[in-house]
Amino acid sequence: MLNYNKFDVDKIREDFPILNREVNGKPLIYFDNAATSQTPKQVIDVIVDYYSNYNANIHRGVHTLSQEATDLYEQARLKIQKHFNAKFNHEIILTSGTTHSINLIANGFSTLLGEKDEVLVSALEHHSNIVPWQMLCERTGATLKVIPMNENGELIMSAYEALLSEHTKLVFVNHISNALGTINPIAEMIKKAHQVGAAVLIDGAQSCPHVQPDVQALDVDFYVASAHKMCGPTGIGLLYGKEEWLNKLPPYQGGGEMIDEVTFEKTTYAGLPHKFEAGTPNICGGIAFGTAVDYMTAIGFDAIATYEHELLEYATDKLLQIEGLKIYGTAKEKTSVISFNIEGIHPYDIGTILDKMGIAVRTGHHCAQPIMDFYKIPGTIRASFAFYNTKAEIDALVEGVKKAKMMLL
Numbered sequence: 001m002l003n004y005n006k007f008d009v010d011k012i013r014e015d016f017p018i019l020n021r022e023v024n025g026k027p028l029i030y031f032d033n034a035a036t037s038q039t040p041k042q043v044i045d046v047i048v049d050y051y052s053n054y055n056a057n058i059h060r061g062v063h064t065l066s067q068e069a070t071d072l073y074e075q076a077r078l079k080i081q082k083h084f085n086a087k088f089n090h091e092i093i094l095t096s097g098t099t100h101s102i103n104l105i106a107n108g109f110s111t112l113l114g115e116k117d118e119v120l121v122s123a124l125e126h127h128s129n130i131v132p133w134q135m136l137c138e139r140t141g142a143t144l145k146v147i148p149m150n151e152n153g154e155l156i157m158s159a160y161e162a163l164l165s166e167h168t169k170l171v172f173v174n175h176i177s178n179a180l181g182t183i184n185p186i187a188e189m190i191k192k193a194h195q196v197g198a199a200v201l202i203d204g205a206q207s208c209p210h211v212q213p214d215v216q217a218l219d220v221d222f223y224v225a226s227a228h229k230m231c232g233p234t235g236i237g238l239l240y241g242k243e244e245w246l247n248k249l250p251p252y253q254g255g256g257e258m259i260d261e262v263t264f265e266k267t268t269y270a271g272l273p274h275k276f277e278a279g280t281p282n283i284c285g286g287i288a289f290g291t292a293v294d295y296m297t298a299i300g301f302d303a304i305a306t307y308e309h310e311l312l313e314y315a316t317d318k319l320l321q322i323e324g325l326k327i328y329g330t331a332k333e334k335t336s337v338i339s340f341n342i343e344g345i346h347p348y349d350i351g352t353i354l355d356k357m358g359i360a361v362r363t364g365h366h367c368a369q370p371i372m373d374f375y376k377i378p379g380t381i382r383a384s385f386a387f388y389n390t391k392a393e394i395d396a397l398v399e400g401v402k403k404a405k406m407m408l409l
């Protein structure tokens, strides 16, 4: 087990081989962490070990390799259960990621909603927490309503309360906005939804790299996330669901692993979590997800949050000194994401010049077009920081933006 007694960014950076590479002849500065985080060697080692030593299909072989792989996969589920403080191990469904998890729930609710029902989505959502619900509404005739936001990028709680009624069956909101970094008041929102009998799905894709959610304390019905944003591999993520809800929902995909008995007349389904895990899963990814959780826990989520907040304040202050630079998303509660534009310059042009300097940022609408429409902009430049970034890298970003501005104006 790792032991990081004191938060030491130089020591942490040694865990990330990719941070040693150059891009366009310059040391890589990676500020696209909200899209995907980098992978520490502890996680890479587990992936290499899996394919080198015990690659086998799980839950079905009596042979040693299959048993070893099954044990490690199920141990990973236990680690994830503990991390999110789920009451039961079988409430953790391993999926291919946030998008898969949301679609699984949206599909399940097709059987539970009707024309009089309403579902609420926040104005701050990623497309993957909008489109599956629109598809659900098309299938069921239910109505999708939007919880509005203010100029700072905060949800308007009085409007949320006004939208809630006995018709509201589901509320879906992200814990943290990927485009603006806003931390939403989800505990309060869950409580209010439950008062009218609505279930709540929290999209934790952007929160899990920064905080450790306690699903029981939150009393949330569904919580979803992707491993690749929290130091794990792509193609694996989780759906936490309360046991009673998961029992109520039908399976999403049919196939091997999710059945109890199959005949041509009738098939009965397996219990949780297997009912929702058809086919051969991402075995190596699941095991490595467990290691990523171990890794971040060893660094410490409190230490991560404190350090990243320091980076956020430092970068906000420095960037705002650049004339013509505007930050979108100025919520009081905010994580280490800065979306900005420079007057008169297209975000894409700045992003391209920064890349020439080895600095990776994301430009565009960040799969959150309604937010861009709200601000009447085509997109932003987004710098998103992780616990392995440094103030020196932020200085380089600020200098890079200044240079780009000079070149383009």
Ligand code: 7TS
Pocket (backbone or CB within 6 Å): 034, 035, 036, 097, 098, 099, 100, 126, 128, 129, 174, 176, 177, 178, 179, 203, 205, 206, 226, 362, 366, 367
């Ligand atoms: N929800 C939120 C809030 C996200 O930020 C993302 C990905 C997703 C859902 C989808 O996650 P996936 O792992 O299933 O793809 N966000 C981003 C981003 O901000 N830039 O690239 C991907």
